[in-house]
Amino acid sequence: MDKVENLEDIAVVKETGEDYVLVEMMRTGACDTCAMNGLCHGHDKTVTHKIITDNEYTIGDKVKIDISAKLRIASSLFIFLFPVLMMILFYSLSRYLFYLTDGISILISFAGLIISGFTIYLVDKKVGRKLKFEIIELLD
Incomplete structure (x- = not known):
């Protein structure tokens, strides 16, 4: 079985703190096909992430960051x-719990799809900036 590789990207240090750095990544072509496109704000031109680290970096440093396969x-x-x-779930509940017709149950299942899209949007807004990235290398 093939090993799932981690996703690596290049970022620029924009801000440093005592135990963190704020890095900015440019959106790449890989963002368009990545399943995390929504969760890491792939629709923005650039995205910034706060990375907790003990290493010292200076503003403007280019670093290679890692996003875990997990x-x-x-x-x-x-x-x-x-x-x-x-x-x-919405189809099953409407059809077998409330005994609605197939047509109405299918329409209600589409309501479940819309609710799931809204839920994914809310999770994106709440969790997207909390993704854990790791700096694996300082580039020249």
């Missing part, structure tokens, strides 16, 4: 499976 897989499962599960 995080990518978890976000992919949430983004792709949650809407399907919501549709199935």
